[in-house]
Amino acid sequence: MAQLKKLKNRDRQDIGAEGLVVHSEDAIWLDASVTGNPSEIGVLLDIPARTMEFYLQRIPVGAATDLQRHVHESVHFVLEGEGYSEIGEQVVRWKKGDFVYTPPWIWHRHYNTGTVTVEMLLIENSRLLEALDANRRESAGLIDYRTWAKQKREEEEGGRR
Secondary structure, X not given: OHHHHHHHOOXXXXXXXXXXXXXXXXXXXEOHHHHOOOOEEEEOOOOOOOOOEEEEEXXXXXXXXXXXXXXXXXXXXXXXXXXXXEEOOEEEEEEOOOEEEEOOOOOEEEEEOOOOOEEEEEEEOHHHHHHOOOOOEEEEEOOOHXXXXXXXXXXXXXXXX
16 A cells, blocks of 8 residues: 555655765776776765666776676766777777767676777666566677677587587
């Protein structure tokens, strides 16, 4: 009954101030020992969003993330730097001010080709999928998409013999 009453009365405005402003310096940074690649992820735990997750990401000069895929959608907003991404078979270039969209369950990897550390804001709908027990992430490691695809084809052809 309480849930039905809540659905009918959605005008409550006393939400409290906690989490309405989260400072980037409060991010908890995960390094290569956790990420499995040279990039660092800044986890923003205090944002109270229920369906979206927000992270900061840094990719050092000349480095790249791991090749990965996940069932959630993600958008990287490039705060600083330039580079390119392999998103499936596509290679797309980006620079400061650009948005990079990664569709669900597509292998992808981000590369820093510039002269400064790439800094990105990462927004994904992983919390929604986590709430539904439907989230999944997979890493192929520090390998580019073409090499991964070639190995996959060779494995499939070997299995058919």
